[in-house]
Amino acid sequence: MKAIAIQTFGSPDGLALIDLPTPAPGPGQVLITAEAIGVGGVDAMIRRGTVQGFGFTEGHVPGSEVAGVVAAVGDGVDPSWVGRRVWAFTGTGGAYAEAAIASAEEILPIPEDLPAADAVTLGSSGPVAHYALAHARFAPGDSVLVRGAAGSIGILAVQLAAQGGASAVAVTTSSASRGERLRALGATEVLDRAGEGGRPEYDVVIDIIAGPDLPAFIGRLAPNGRMVVVGAIAGFPPADFGAAMLPKFRQSISVGLFSADTVSASDRHAVREKQFAAAVRGELRSVVHEVLPLTEAALAHRKMDDGEVFGRIVLTP
Numbered sequence: 001m002k003a004i005a006i007q008t009f010g011s012p013d014g015l016a017l018i019d020l021p022t023p024a025p026g027p028g029q030v031l032i033t034a035e036a037i038g039v040g041g042v043d044a045m046i047r048r049g050t051v052q053g054f055g056f057t058e059g060h061v062p063g064s065e066v067a068g069v070v071a072a073v074g075d076g077v078d079p080s081w082v083g084r085r086v087w088a089f090t091g092t093g094g095a096y097a098e099a100a101i102a103s104a105e106e107i108l109p110i111p112e113d114l115p116a117a118d119a120v121t122l123g124s125s126g127p128v129a130h131y132a133l134a135h136a137r138f139a140p141g142d143s144v145l146v147r148g149a150a151g152s153i154g155i156l157a158v159q160l161a162a163q164g165g166a167s168a169v170a171v172t173t174s175s176a177s178r179g180e181r182l183r184a185l186g187a188t189e190v191l192d193r194a195g196e197g198g199r200p201e202y203d204v205v206i207d208i209i210a211g212p213d214l215p216a217f218i219g220r221l222a223p224n225g226r227m228v229v230v231g232a233i234a235g236f237p238p239a240d241f242g243a244a245m246l247p248k249f250r251q252s253i254s255v256g257l258f259s260a261d262t263v264s265a266s267d268r269h270a271v272r273e274k275q276f277a278a279a280v281r282g283e284l285r286s287v288v289h290e291v292l293p294l295t296e297a298a299l300a301h302r303k304m305d306d307g308e309v310f311g312r313i314v315l316t317p
């Protein structure tokens with residue numbers, strides 16, 4: 001089968017089309033023939049070599065989510081899955097290929113009316129946005145700031161906050177035109193990347209960016225405000241970022257982290273299933289930036305690096 005591997009960490013040119021034997025599902029696993037593969041911000045971070053501690057080596061096939069048809073099942077998996085159309089989480093890699101392996105616990109049937117590209121745009125990001133808001137104890141009436149709203153997690157967080165009764169939904173983004181697109185999805189205030197604009201303080205900050213500006217956004221928390229960091233697109237915050245909390249000590253602010261790894265697969269599926277159904281009804285929008293052939297994975301990453309992507313790029317074999 002055709003697959004894309006990281007031959008050299010760094011630039012998108014290090015991604016190469018290779019031939020690999022089609023893998024066989026092991027016990028508890030399924031083999032999925034891909035229809036659509038999501039290109040996530042974390043894939044670009046892994047390719048750049050900035051994600052440490054997971055032991056990625058040259059030859060790594062990136063990609064963590066795929067939609068397609070179950071082609072085979074391993075020992076212990078119900079054979080009635082074969083032929084069913086599913087969304088799957090493949091872990092920290094393996095999805096940029098004509099076929100991918102996933103744990104049977106990490107697959108969910110896709111509604112007939114949901115295009116595969118939409119499934120891989122919502123499948124991971126939707127539950128991350130949902131549980132990040134829950135982790136921030138978001139409640140109706142809270143003002144919410146989504147930092148890094150133009151990506152697939154942010155786009156879902158904006159919609160969920162607006163639908164959940166937020167009193168304001170602010171976003172950071174790099175251009176006025178993106179701001180308008182985010183307003184159409186439920187944003188009510190548009191800030192630039194540095195946080196210029198909007199109100200002085202927010203009850204909830206969902207931060208997908210981290211990096212050197214994190215302390216400034218900690219400073220935007222209202223009394224009893226909660227920040228939840230879900231990503232680090234701009235890298236680690238300064239080592240002393242916790243100092244930004246001290247001037248707000250008497251305002252009882254909280255700064256926390258959220259990873260979907262701490263939510264069970266069945267709980268993530270429960271949210272995902274509802275979100276897929278909401279998307280079919282037109283109540284939740286997945287924003288597919290562009291669909292490209294799998295062979296153009298390097299182009300997809302170049303577009304990510306150039307900041308061109310609003311929503312998610314999807315690859316098709």
Ligand SMILES: NC(=O)c1ccc[n+]([C@@H]2O[C@H](COP(=O)([O-])OP(=O)(O)OC[C@H]3O[C@@H](n4cnc5c(N)ncnc54)[C@H](OP(=O)(O)O)[C@@H]3O)[C@@H](O)[C@H]2O)c1
Pocket residue numbers: 040041042045124125128148149150151152153154172173174175178193208209211229230231232233234258259260261307309310311
């Ligand atoms: N917590 C979890 O369970 C979980 C799960 C999956 C992924 N993640 C993390 O989520 C992140 C990727 O999320 P995503 O795919 O939604 O985002 P994304 O598409 O990679 O980026 C979202 C937006 O951030 C803005 N941005 C990019 N670089 C920036 C910078 N240096 N400073 C400020 N803004 C910047 C860009 O919008 P503008 O140009 O409009 O500003 C971009 O469109 C990764 O860090 C990944 O590790 C977390």
